[in-house]
Amino acid sequence: AASPPASPATSPAASPAAPVRYLALGDSYTIGQSVAPAKRWPVQLAALLRKSNLEVAAPEIVARTGWTSGDLLSGLERAAPQGPYDLVTLLIGVNNQFRGLDPEAYREEVRALLGRAIELAGGRAGRVVVLSTPDWGVTPFAARYDSAKVAREIDAFNRIEAREAQALGVAWVDVTPISRRASADATLVAKDGLHPSGQMYARWAEEALPSVQRALGTSEPGR
Numbered sequence: 001a002a003s004p005p006a007s008p009a010t011s012p013a014a015s016p017a018a019p020v021r022y023l024a025l026g027d028s029y030t031i032g033q034s035v036a037p038a039k040r041w042p043v044q045l046a047a048l049l050r051k052s053n054l055e056v057a058a059p060e061i062v063a064r065t066g067w068t069s070g071d072l073l074s075g076l077e078r079a080a081p082q083g084p085y086d087l088v089t090l091l092i093g094v095n096n097q098f099r100g101l102d103p104e105a106y107r108e109e110v111r112a113l114l115g116r117a118i119e120l121a122g123g124r125a126g127r128v129v130v131l132s133t134p135d136w137g138v139t140p141f142a143a144r145y146d147s148a149k150v151a152r153e154i155d156a157f158n159r160i161e162a163r164e165a166q167a168l169g170v171a172w173v174d175v176t177p178i179s180r181r182a183s184a185d186a187t188l189v190a191k192d193g194l195h196p197s198g199q200m201y202a203r204w205a206e207e208a209l210p211s212v213q214r215a216l217g218t219s220e221p222g223r
Contacts, residue, residue, distance in 0.1 A: 019057040026091040028065035034190035039198030044205040068095045069109035084122030093133035125169040134179030141194035171211040175204045
């Protein structure tokens with residue numbers, strides 16, 4: 001006699017798709033210094049993806065306040081996240097600028113970070129999305145600094161990162177103009193007077209969403 005058809009409970013076609021695995025790399029902006037965990041921009045991005053009926057696991061975050069690009073490289077080695085991930089985001093550079101570190105060293109470290117991010121995304125450059133470095137020079141904390149100089153240097157670091165991302169086929173999302181709105185809107189700054197508020201992070205997540213959706217649409221998650 002013929003074997004009975006597989007029941008829906010055992011049929012491979014009925015198995016739910018694995019949730020999207022998301023790794024977020026960065027510094028204080030990614031860890032969400034001075035905001036609740038739910039207000040971190042990677043967490044808000046994952047929530048936006050879920051609203052579009054995409055199952056997304058809680059973001060895994062490798063980030064720490066004060067990290068430079070070199071610190072993040074070292075931190076990644078210690079954390080040893082286990083890929084492949086369906087999505088990897090990177091936001092790094094503000095502490096390089098703040099400490100007056102060499103832009104050319106930043107170029108080399110960003111190149112290495114992008115290579116590592118692509119590896120963690122299973123070799124798929126299209127699954128990596130980079131966010132630009134925001135401009136902290138418009139915050140109350142920066143009142144004693146030369147805001148024009150900060151802006152010029154942030155822009156220079158962002159040009160380096162954008163070129164390196166483009167060379168590797170990685171999406172680059174410019175959130176720096178959004179960050180500069182804090183000069184006229186105090187609600188976009190956290191209570192510490194320096195870091196973004198949850199409202200600012202929400203705007204970054206919304207800005208990144210189209211690029212992230214395109215990245216995840218390149219193939220089935222996990223493939």
